[in-house]
Amino acid sequence: MKALFSAAAALIGLVILTIVALLGVLLIDADAEATQATDGGGGLRGVPEEFRPWLFKAVAACGEPELTPALMASQLYHEAGFKTDPKSATSDMAAKGPAQFIDATWATYGRDDDGNGRNTPWDIGDAVMAQGRYMCSMLKTAKSSGFGGDPRALALAGYNAGWGAVERFRGVPPIWFARRPGRAEGETYAYVKAIMADISKFEGPSQLQVSGHGNGADALRRASTRLGTPYSWGGGTPNGPSTGFCDGTNGYLGGRCSASVTAGFDCSSLVQYAYWPSTHLPRVAAAQYGATSDRPVSRDALQPGDLLFWSHGGSGSIYHVAIYAGDGNVLHAPRTGRVVEVQPITAAMPAGDYYGATRP
Incomplete structure (x- = not known):
């Protein structure tokens, strides 16, 4: 009898976990649709001048249409606020630079893109291009995963918590998920939601100017x-x-x-x-x-x-x-x-x- 109750409890727990995970995905997807880019991210505003050329270059190198300069700018803003000094742009998990890379991930995506002889997450060019490569990889994985929801949200969740967390919940991790033991719950969920909501803040003028009315x-x-x-x-x-x-x-x-x-x-x-x-x-x-x-x-x-x-x-x-x-x-x-x-x-x-x- 105890075995039956244990099995039933486990099944109920699994159902609850699935429902909560799906709810998290649906909420993120709803927010994504409500805050779609006003011009597809073709322009930029509110971005420090030294970041701008690298954002366009990173997007062009990727070729995935979901990766836009405005999406990457919003992500940089929420990662480190476009800061590049070690005091302001080093996290308590040892993530470094404006795009917040840990050493293990940098070893995969980091290159000397600015050609100054250094390969470092502190250089803007190196950091933004590595961010673009990492996000591009996450987007391709998200689009081929078969998981529901906006692939941009899935990619952002993978960037923040690792793709294993996205696979675990078959979508954006729910609000109660914590990246590490002892870390705050909902960090990844809030990260994705905030970046998606702020994309429009970094979009520039429309690429097509239309005159007249009617x-x-x-x-x-x-x-x-x-x-x-x-x-x-x-x-x-x-x-x-x-x-x-x-x-x-x-x-x-x-x-x-x-x-x-x-x-x-x-x-x-x-x-x-x-x-x-x-x-x-x-x-x-x-x-x-x-x-x-x-x-x-x-x-x-x-x-x-x-x-x-x-x-x-x-x-x-x-x-x-x-x-x-x-x-x-x-x-x-x-x-x-x-x-x-x-x-x-x-x-x-x-x-x-x-x-x-x-x-x-």
Whole structure:
């Protein structure tokens, strides 16, 4: 009988642990969606000048769209407040420098990136580039893990507590988790939540300046705030980015389902988001064409905010939609592995597939 009670107690404990862990993930994910970058992190503000070039260089070296300069800046702020002196930037766990590396982790990610002959976590260039490599590695692991939640939050949790802690809870560790015996509970949870919430504080101006007002200009302006947001097949709502899904053909990257772990937009959800709530467009590209086809626009009469469509043949085979951004360019979410960006119309999709344009 004691064995039965012990087994039952253990099972109940495991269920409670799982529920709490999932609750922590859901809370972090909800916060992440509420504080998405206003311009995809393409610009920076409030960052010391000596950090700025290294942040852009670290992001470019990674290539993972979730890693933005603003995300890294927010992380540096919460790690050591951009401080570089040993008195202010050494933790009680012997983490060193502006990116707070312990010796064991530095041995893996640290290099003499600034070329001054020293490989040290105290040099800004070395520290930021190592931070970028570590976060890039964590993001790749998070996206391939199959765990729910925003991969940025998972990566931050791995950076702070080690990936083993993320694996233990299959997500961001819950609020009662302590990194080490005797450490404060909730440290990792609070770390992730604070960094995600402060990303917007470090974002610079939008990469696309939109003049004028009206339905089309306002829609383009709203869409431009999502430049740099990852593409996610089936992801995105009128309220902002969300994770998507894979359908057997779409949403995969490197043989894995990228959409299910990527918070972002696909082409038509970005358009729907841009025009919401003043104009309630349908969710998919073909339906958006159907809802606006009574207002066609010729190629030489395009105005900012007009919708452009590409098809494999006929209105029933429309597969892509983009927003005209002026000067022969479109703003769109191209495909899995890319981000919301501005491109020339001629380079956005195969020229022979261009079907036409409409004005919502």
